[in-house]
Amino acid sequence: MKTLYGKIEVLSLMLVITLSTMALITIPQDNDVEANISDPDDYGYYWVDNKDPDPKVEYSWIDATTGGTKISDSMYSSxxxxxxxLPFNFTYYGNTYDTVYVTSRGYVSFVDTYVTTSYRKLPSSGSPHGTIAVYWAYPYYYRYTSGGIWTLSGTTSDGVRYFVVEWERGAYDLTYEAIFYETGEIKFQYKDTQATSSSYSNGGYTTVGIEDPTDTYGITYSYNQKIINNGLAILFTPYHPKVSVTLTDGHGSDGYVVLAGYRYYNLHVDVYLDGG
Structure with missing residues (x-):
């Protein structure tokens, strides 16, 4: 399965196996850093951003204003x-959708059309339900503001289709986007978070996060915290690395075999992704 955070690099592995008679194998590495990553919600979604240290997700702005469709011209109110x-079916918290409601206030939902500036921590009961809050706050975008809201479809170099919603400039000159990948992952990217009103700059009076359609599960990246800076990328993913270790008969190369009961066994380690 191709996922954005699924390009697994084993940066640190210390594996010790003991069998009934005598066996010991150690594969040491000296790198013990870990990505800036959240705890998962009760469903399994968590976020990874592009802040140091590695491994981290990549910030790579996709300009939906070039070759995309401007959808805010159909919005006559703030x-x-x-x-x-959507150009493909998208799975989100176990449900599959083919349409999305894009709002003028920096968030989308698959199930609710209610538009409000009453941003709050996620998950939260009450409308809007199933909020995907890219920059949920007072700043707005519609037909009569500069810039607007754009959509664009594309395919990554790995053959994964994606769909972009970009909020460009608007009433307070903020520009950011959400990218929906057919893997079920969502990436938020922030190009310009310096608002014409400093109160709304860098995530002030703003919610960034996601919740499921029943408001039961969810995770907040920031709530009225000025930590949303230019060049920030945040990936929300339900996929978790798993490790499987197997032993088979054979004579592997030195450092990759286990001696047990006077026999040699090949050591094979698989790292894969589980979830979705």
Missing amino acids: YSYTTVS
Whole structure:
């Protein structure tokens, strides 16, 4: 399965196996750093951002204003939404959707068209349900503001399809985007978080995070915290690395075999992704 955070690099592995008679194998590495990563919610979603240290996700801005579709021209109020068809079925918290509601207030939902500026920590009961808050706050985008809201479809170099929603400039000159990958992962990217009103700059009076359609599960990256800077990328993913260790008969190269009961065994370690 191709996922953004699924390009696994084993940076640190200390594996010791003991068998009934005598066996010992150690594969040491001296790198013990870990990504800036959250604890998962009760469903399994968690976030990884592009802040140091490695491993981290990549910030790579996708400009939906070039070759994309401007959808905000159909929004005649600062409290507006528009329904957008997705180019592929998207699975989110176990449910599959082919349309999304994009709002003028920096968030989207697969199940709710309610538009409000009452940002809050996620998950939270009450409308809007199933909020995917890219920059949920007072700043707005619609037909009569500069810039607008754009969508764009594409495919990564690995052959994974994606769909972009970009909020460009708007009433407070903020620019950011959400990228939906057919793997079920979502990436938020922030190009310009310096608002014309400093109160809304860098995540002030803003919620960034996700929640499921029943408001039962969810995870907040920031809530009224000025930590959303230019060049920030945040990936929300349900996939978790798992490790499987197997032993088979044979004579592997030195350092990759286990001696047990006067026999040699090849050591094979698989790292794979589970979840979704």
